[in-house]
Amino acid sequence: MMKSLIAKLGLVSFVLLGVAAGANAGSQWGPTPEQQKRHLELFHEGQLLWPIYCNHCHNARNPAEFAPYQWDQIIMHMRTMENLPPKDEAAILEYLKTAR
Amino acid sequence: MRRTRKLVIVGTLASIALTLLPVGSPRADESSISKPRASGDPPSASAGDPAASKPSTYKRLLDELEAERKHVEELEQEVKALQSSNSQLQQTTTDLQTSDQRLATQTSQFQKQMGDMQKTVNSQLGPFDFGDRINAFLGTHTFTMVGDASVGWYYDHQGGVNDPVLEFQVNPMFRLTDWIQFYGAFGAVVGPGGISPMGPTLANMQIFPLGQDAPLELVAGLYDLPFGDFYENQGPPWVNPLVTAPLMYGAEAIEPPASLGLQARGGIQWGGLGQDFDYTVWMDSGPSFQSSPGVNTLPAPVIGEALNPLTGTNIDTNGRGYGGRFRLYPIPVEAELGRLELEASTYNGKWLDSFWFNSWGLGYAYRVGPFRSRGEWAQTYRQMPSLTGAAAYPGCCGHDNREGWYTMLGYAFWGIPHPYLGDWLEPRFNKFEALVRYSGVNQTGVVANDITNVPIQGFNGSPSIFSPHAREVAFGLDYWLQPSIVWQTEVDLELPRSGGTLYNFKGSATTPTATGIGPTQNDVAVETQITVGF
Numbered sequence: 001m002m003k004s005l006i007a008k009l010g011l012v013s014f015v016l017l018g019v020a021a022g023a024n025a026g027s028q029w030g031p032t033p034e035q036q037k038r039h040l041e042l043f044h045e046g047q048l049l050w051p052i053y054c055n056h057c058h059n060a061r062n063p064a065e066f067a068p069y070q071w072d073q074i075i076m077h078m079r080t081m082e083n084l085p086p087k088d089e090a091a092i093l094e095y096l097k098t099a100r
Numbered sequence: 101m102r103r104t105r106k107l108v109i110v111g112t113l114a115s116i117a118l119t120l121l122p123v124g125s126p127r128a129d130e131s132s133i134s135k136p137r138a139s140g141d142p143p144s145a146s147a148g149d150p151a152a153s154k155p156s157t158y159k160r161l162l163d164e165l166e167a168e169r170k171h172v173e174e175l176e177q178e179v180k181a182l183q184s185s186n187s188q189l190q191q192t193t194t195d196l197q198t199s200d201q202r203l204a205t206q207t208s209q210f211q212k213q214m215g216d217m218q219k220t221v222n223s224q225l226g227p228f229d230f231g232d233r234i235n236a237f238l239g240t241h242t243f244t245m246v247g248d249a250s251v252g253w254y255y256d257h258q259g260g261v262n263d264p265v266l267e268f269q270v271n272p273m274f275r276l277t278d279w280i281q282f283y284g285a286f287g288a289v290v291g292p293g294g295i296s297p298m299g300p301t302l303a304n305m306q307i308f309p310l311g312q313d314a315p316l317e318l319v320a321g322l323y324d325l326p327f328g329d330f331y332e333n334q335g336p337p338w339v340n341p342l343v344t345a346p347l348m349y350g351a352e353a354i355e356p357p358a359s360l361g362l363q364a365r366g367g368i369q370w371g372g373l374g375q376d377f378d379y380t381v382w383m384d385s386g387p388s389f390q391s392s393p394g395v396n397t398l399p400a401p402v403i404g405e406a407l408n409p410l411t412g413t414n415i416d417t418n419g420r421g422y423g424g425r426f427r428l429y430p431i432p433v434e435a436e437l438g439r440l441e442l443e444a445s446t447y448n449g450k451w452l453d454s455f456w457f458n459s460w461g462l463g464y465a466y467r468v469g470p471f472r473s474r475g476e477w478a479q480t481y482r483q484m485p486s487l488t489g490a491a492a493y494p495g496c497c498g499h500d501n502r503e504g505w506y507t508m509l510g511y512a513f514w515g516i517p518h519p520y521l522g523d524w525l526e527p528r529f530n531k532f533e534a535l536v537r538y539s540g541v542n543q544t545g546v547v548a549n550d551i552t553n554v555p556i557q558g559f560n561g562s563p564s565i566f567s568p569h570a571r572e573v574a575f576g577l578d579y580w581l582q583p584s585i586v587w588q589t590e591v592d593l594e595l596p597r598s599g600g601t602l603y604n605f606k607g608s609a610t611t612p613t614a615t616g617i618g619p620t621q622n623d624v625a626v627e628t629q630i631t632v633g634f
Contacts, residue, residue, distance in 0.1 A: 049373070052438075052439050059580065059584065070244045074244065083367035083378030
């Protein structure tokens with residue numbers, strides 16, 4: 001009974017979260033095909049760079065270890081520490097956030 | 101006339117009867133008149149009396165006709181009923197066909213709606229944008245905490261160390277917008293020396309003044325000194341593959357580990373993917389030593405005194421520092437030859453108002469597949485005060501030169517062919533990594549007051565490290581439970597060489613005594629620890 005209630009509350013919360021996130025995104029209705037293509041390019045580049053750049057100093061961390069907003073912060077810090085070129089940082093961030 | 105009509109009727113009926121009697125009707129099998137008589141049946145009365153049988157025959161024929169008529173009527177009713185049923189079936193079939201068409205139409209519409217919904221999900225909440233949507237929901241101010249914790253046991257033969265050592269550190273990150281973020285480090289170490297106060301070891305703002313697309317970042321505040329690679333990139337226990345630090349970055353470091361100042365840094369891609377160049381330049385309030393004003397661990401400056409953990413603690417003086425680090429990555433990713441880094445650093449300035457401090461170093465790092473290696477070499481030059489006559493004391497004057505180096509090799513066991521280990525042993529075997537590191541420091545002298553054998557995380561407590569010509573060979577065996585969880589075991593052979601001077605401020609003396617260092621004693625230390633990076 002309790003589990004069912006929690007599950008329902010969780011589902012409702014998730015739906016509300018999604019609705020709120022969508023509403024908060026403004027008037028844009030998703031990326032354009034060009035943006036989608038750009039996302040894909042970044043993703044594949046990040047997939048290539050992630051093991052090489054991260055392993056240079058430490059073992060590459062699993063993308064699932066952190067939430068997307070946390071990756072935003074961590075990669076902002078790692079870009080600073082490792083002096084990553086902006087494009088490479090964007091690619092690795094895209095990969096980490098998407099590969100979750 | 102009536103008689104004639106009767107005769108016609110009778111004649112007609114008689115002819116019908118005559119016609120029917122010998123031949124039988126098509127339904128003779130159902131009529132009593134056509135039934136064959138059984139051999140034992142008595143003859144009917146009318147059979148032998150035609151005159152008497154005529155009326156009865158007529159009546160029988162009428163009855164039979166009536167029966168036939170009724171039968172025909174029944175059949176007609178049955179036919180009508182069948183026709184009615186058939187009509188209903190046809191109507192039902194028509195209805196079903198209509199319903200089927202309606203369902204087909206609805207299914208088609210539903211499939212179209214599903215397709216539209218799928219497109220919407222893919223375009224708005226799909227994998228590429230989900231994180232951004234969540235981030236948009238969370239706002240621009242976000243907070244994240246990472247860090248590490250380690251617990252281990254250190255043993256050193258010469259120092260008599262046999263103690264547990266704990267360390268933990270948390271790194272709060274507070275991101276205000278996409279161009280500014282705060283980063284800090286708060287931690288403490290626990291060991292035989294007690295519990296250290298938990299203060300901030302790092303606290304800085306990371307600023308992108310020209311936005312995320314420009315190769316320029318500013319770091320303002322308290323930060324790891326970006327000289328070489330070790331302090332910035334190899335410092336956390338779960339990142340450093342060995343338990344201890346190389347000698348040049350350890351207890352007798354030749355560069356300060358942290359600095360209070362302002363950095364400008366960035367990286368650019370100059371060739372193919374992976375071919376990068378990066379720069380870091382900074383300015384701070386200069387290096388300081390144990391005798392610095394405000395620190396005063398030692399009563400007077402002396403050759404060999406240790407650097408303070410933080411530059412900028414001597415802000416009462418006019419000390420200042422300038423530094424630069426430049427790194428080149430020549431191998432493109434597509435070559436699949438790993439990543440090679442070539443690095444050069446310099447840190448210069450003035451300590452105690454006007455005395456020069458200069459340093460520079462070179463380094464490399466390389467990793468490909470299961471193999472990795474890194475190393476550095478650096479030297480520092482410190483100008484000492486010029487004192488003469490009664491003001492002069494041992495170790496007061498001249499130059500305080502230092503030099504340090506290390507090289508490390510590591511090889512993960514998954515790179516070793518092992519086809520017969522089996523399903524249970526193989527994944528465990530793959531998690532091991534063997535390491536070896538050789539490091540050394542050369543300096544003119546050391547100060548007895550700086551020597552300690554109290555171990556803390558990263559320092560094994562060996563007094564041999566405080567030799568002017570310290571040497572160390574470290575063997576490590578790591579077991580990587582996860583990319584950031586490791587059980588490390590290390591054996592250190594301390595092999596100091598003779599030479600140099602030992603300066604000692606005895607009791608409350610304001611000037612040191614100097615003693616030449618003769619033959620030195622080797623030492624062995626063993627450390628094991630479990631470290632978690634989170």
